Every structure is written in structure tokens, then in C-alpha cells.
């Protein structure tokens with residue numbers, strides 16, 4: 001019941017965010033996935049899907065070829081795009097401090113505010129959200145996270161218009177296993 005009411009309120013607030021002129025709106029511009037160890041995981045898919053003129057979504061899936069028990073690190077940092085360098089390559093600069101999480105510990109106490117927010121973005125769209133170990137999964141996926149949903153969640157956050165990226169890295173035994181970057185543009189409505 002509470003959940004249903006929350007969703008309804010969220011929906012009404014989002015309608016408001018589209019109609020109010022000072023709202024914030026984001027669109028995905030790209031998502032990249034990279035596996036550093038093909039014996040452990042492979043990229044199955046990783047893409048932005050266009051759903052309409054102002055609507056898109058992301059989906060990605062890594063196969064899991066070996067179980068993961070402990071020592072899982074999740075590292076992320078929100079970046080912003082600076083002016084391009086001479087050769088035209090984008091110049092990503094930190095927008096917020098880097099977060100390095102011990103995931104197994106995080107699932108127990110959820111002590112990190114930024115990480116809580118990141119996992120809220122994918123809640124209901126991912127099979128990631130459970131405590132360690134990860135032994136039964138054949139894959140880890142994030143499916144159909146839409147820009148409109150994320151937009152309604154970031155409205156309160158002071159972010160100027162522009163291009164951003166959430167750089168993420170998963171490690172086990174302190175060795176990088178996969179790299180996933182989420183690129184998006186913040187526009188105002």
C-alpha cells in the first residue's frame with residue numbers, strides 16, 4: 001500500500017516536473033561495458049534504446065561464468081565533461097568524490113548515501129540487489145531503466161545543464177573485473 005502510494009506520488013511529481021519550467025530532465029547518451037577477464041564474465045548486451053523523442057532507456061548484461069563469494073568492490077564516480085582537448089577526445093573531470101565500497105558490507109548496513117541513491121536508480125530493474133554471495137546467478141543485468149524514471153529521482157539534485165558520466169568499476173579480490181560507464185545529458189524542461 002505504502003509502496004503504491006509512493007509510486008503514485010512519484011508519478012504526480014514527475015508530471016509536475018515535466019510541466020513546471022524549472023524542472024530537471026536527463027537523457028541517456030551512451031552506456032559502455034567492458035569485461036577485464038573473459039574467464040569470469042562477458043558482455044552480453046549493453047545499449048541505449050530510443051523509446052521516443054525524449055524517452056530512452058538503458059540495458060546491459062554481463063554473463064557470470066564463476067561464482068563470486070566475497071571481497072566484492074564497487075567503485076564509482078560522477079564525472080562531468082570539461083572542454084574538449086586538442087585532439088577532440090572528451091575531457092572527463094570529477095564532479096563528485098570517488099566512492100569505494102565493500103559491497104558485501106554495503107548490503108548489510110547500506111551506510112553510503114551516494115551508493116544508496118545509485119542503487120535506487122536501478123531498483124526493480126536489476127538482479128544485483130541482494131546480499132553476498134553471488135553463486136546462483138548466470139548473469140548480472142540492469143534492464144529498462146528509463147530516463148524519465150531517473151529524471152524524477154534527480155530533480156532535487158543541483159546539477160547544471162551539461163554532459164555527465166557515472167564511471168563504475170567492479171572488483172573482486174581487489175582486481176578490476178568489469179567497467180561500466182553511464183553517459184547522460186542534463187537538460188532543463
Ligand SMILES: *[C@@H]1O[C@H](CO)[C@@H](O)[C@H](O)[C@H]1NC(C)=O
Pocket residue numbers: 029030031032
Ligand atoms: C558509445 O560509446 C562507444 C564506446 O566508446 C562508441 O563506440 C559509440 O560510438 C558510442 N555511441 C554513441 C551513440 O555515442
Ligand SMILES: *[C@@H]1O[C@H](CO)[C@@H](O)[C@H](O)[C@H]1NC(C)=O
Pocket residue numbers: 116119120123129130
Ligand atoms: C533492495 O532489497 C532490499 C531487501 O529486499 C529492499 O529493502 C530495498 O529497498 C531494495 N532496494 C534498494 C535500493 O536497496
Ligand SMILES: *[C@@H]1O[C@H](CO)[C@@H](O)[C@H](O)[C@H]1NC(C)=O
Pocket residue numbers: 174
Ligand atoms: C587494492 O589495490 C589498490 C591499488 O592497487 C591498493 O592501493 C590497495 O591498498 C589495495 N587494497 C587491498 C585491500 O589490498
